[in-house]
Amino acid sequence: MVQIDDLSRIIDEHPFAHGMDDTLRALIVGCAANERYDAGQYILREGGRADKFFLIRAGAVALEIASPSGAIMVETLSDGDLLGWSWLSDPPVWTFDARATQLTRVISFDANCLRRKMDADPALGYEVLRRFLPIMAHRIHAARIQMLDLYGPGPRR
Amino acid sequence: MKMDVQDSMVPVPFRIEKVRRELSDTFTMELKPEAGGAFRFQAGQFNMLYVFGVGEVPISISGDPGESGVLVHTTRAVGAVTRAMGQLEVGETIGVRGPFGKPWPVEQAFGSDLVIVAGGVGLAPLRPAIYQALANRDKFGKLVVLYGARTADDILFRKELERWRGRFDVEVKVTVDRATDRWAGNVGVVTNLVARGGFDPMHTTALVCGPEIMMRFAAQALVKRGVSPASVYVSMERNMKCGVGFCGHCQWGPHFVCRNGPVFTWEEASPLLAVREL
Numbered sequence: 270m271v272q273i274d275d276l277s278r279i280i281d282e283h284p285f286a287h288g289m290d291d292t293l294r295a296l297i298v299g300c301a302a303n304e305r306y307d308a309g310q311y312i313l314r315e316g317g318r319a320d321k322f323f324l325i326r327a328g329a330v331a332l333e334i335a336s337p338s339g340a341i342m343v344e345t346l347s348d349g350d351l352l353g354w355s356w357l358s359d360p361p362v363w364t365f366d367a368r369a370t371q372l373t374r375v376i377s378f379d380a381n382c383l384r385r386k387m388d389a390d391p392a393l394g395y396e397v398l399r400r401f402l403p404i405m406a407h408r409i410h411a412a413r414i415q416m417l418d419l420y421g422p423g424p425r426r
Numbered sequence: 427m428k429m430d431v432q433d434s435m436v437p438v439p440f441r442i443e444k445v446r447r448e449l450s451d452t453f454t455m456e457l458k459p460e461a462g463g464a465f466r467f468q469a470g471q472f473n474m475l476y477v478f479g480v481g482e483v484p485i486s487i488s489g490d491p492g493e494s495g496v497l498v499h500t501t502r503a504v505g506a507v508t509r510a511m512g513q514l515e516v517g518e519t520i521g522v523r524g525p526f527g528k529p530w531p532v533e534q535a536f537g538s539d540l541v542i543v544a545g546g547v548g549l550a551p552l553r554p555a556i557y558q559a560l561a562n563r564d565k566f567g568k569l570v571v572l573y574g575a576r577t578a579d580d581i582l583f584r585k586e587l588e589r590w591r592g593r594f595d596v597e598v599k600v601t602v603d604r605a606t607d608r609w610a611g612n613v614g615v616v617t618n619l620v621a622r623g624g625f626d627p628m629h630t631t632a633l634v635c636g637p638e639i640m641m642r643f644a645a646q647a648l649v650k651r652g653v654s655p656a657s658v659y660v661s662m663e664r665n666m667k668c669g670v671g672f673c674g675h676c677q678w679g680p681h682f683v684c685r686n687g688p689v690f691t692w693e694e695a696s697p698l699l700a701v702r703e704l
């Protein structure tokens with residue numbers, strides 16, 4: 270059984286928590302749990318209720334979209350990455366599958382628990398969103414570059 | 427082989443000793459001067475390669491700077507000259523002018539971490555720098571090679587990347603934009619690999635080569651991680667004719683890419699890249 274102190278320390282080591290003040294960390298630790306996924310195991314499935322998000326401590330996760338010809342891998346995440354922001358949208362529904370491609374250890378956060386705390390304390394809500402937004406912006410930006418097919422045939426890019 | 431300025435306009439005949447098909451549209455040629463002798467160059471320099479009767483194009487040298495017996499070029503067939511080059515066979519002759527241009531600052535990077543960021547065929551101009559770094563491995567901190575390709579089938583120099591990755595003193599990470607069934611590695615843009623780090627930004631020299639858009643975002647990601655813009659180097663491509671700073675064909679702002687480049691610091695390049703249509 271992982272103690273709160275241990276969880277707090279583990280969260281602290283993750284880039285998501287860098288510079289986080291003690292009050293905020295104490296609040297979010299109360300919604301956190303340690304989880305592990307074996308290679309091949311799904312962490313979340315498209316269409317499912319987005320009631321969590323995850324900080325990847327170690328391992329590798331493939332984000333996939335199911336298609337008639339099989340799963341299409343659109344991105345991989347690994348140590349230090351954050352997985353899942355659909356819990357912030359309405360309705361909170363996962364838009365991808367996420368599958369561990371090797372043994373993966375994560376800290377998961379109960380979105381209902383966190384949402385309740387964010388509603389009760391808008392300053393906390395703001396702080397959490399402030400940490401999510403740059404990551405979301407970075408991912409959208411990366412997805413756009415990926416779509417450009419930079420290395421494909423055609424005129425010089 | 428050393429040329430003076432007048433000689434530098436006259437292509438020297440080289441014999442094609444070997445041709446290797448790397449990818450569906452990319453090939454590597456090994457050349458030797460028909461008149462014999464050695465060919466010395468520095469990592470990052472290029473030659474003007476003349477396909478007789480078709481035309482001349484700048485192509486970076488992709489071989490080992492420590493090996494002067496053979497000249498190696500890796501070319502992607504995209505248009506008239508490079509396609510005609512791809513049709514040439516062992517035993518045929520190609521004209522060579524060079525080596526030209528400013529090299530990668532491999533020796534200046536001694537004492538720091540060296541991060542190589544390549545995209546697509548951009549790994550070819552960086553391979554000589556990797557060879558040089560490996561030959562001087564004890565003079566660097568971390569040696570990190572980050573490579574992005576379109577799909578797993580488009581990974582250039584795959585066997586060498588695998589060999590480098592097998593060493594304990596080089597970190598090699600490869601990512602593809604589009605995963606196929608057989609691919610179990612990273613998926614996503616090469617800038618994601620930069621963001622994940624694995625080097626000390628304060629003491630890092632980074633060499634970046636690939637499509638211009640990729641270089642722009644990779645350099646930005648490096649700077650965002652804390653690498654100084656003066657320690658990030660990119661290799662620019664502009665159309666060239668003379669290759670030696672006479673004709674002005676490759677002018678890029680105040681620079682002639684053939685003579686002042688192709689390797690520029692990000693500090694020099696970024697203000698110019700911000701100017702549209704330059």
Ligand SMILES: Cc1cc2nc3c(=O)[nH]c(=O)nc-3n(C[C@H](O)[C@H](O)[C@H](O)COP(=O)(O)OP(=O)(O)OC[C@H]3O[C@@H](n4cnc5c(N)ncnc54)[C@H](O)[C@@H]3O)c2cc1C
Pocket residue numbers: 423424425426472481483484485486487500501502503504505506507508509547550551662663664665666688
């Ligand atoms: C310093 C320098 C080093 C270079 N090193 C290499 C190298 O090591 N290997 C290599 O394969 N190429 C390299 N290039 C690019 C190479 O010179 C061009 O691909 C070549 O000049 C194209 O000539 P072409 O007659 O075959 O095609 P063109 O008829 O000139 O062009 C045909 C089509 O190809 C597109 N095109 C032109 N250049 C490129 C390019 N670089 N990438 C993608 N599409 C392009 C054009 O937009 C056009 O649509 C280098 C360029 C420079 C300036």
Ligand code: FES
Pocket residue numbers: 665666667668669670671672673674675676677682683684685
């Ligand atoms: S190609 Fe003539 S000046 Fe550069």
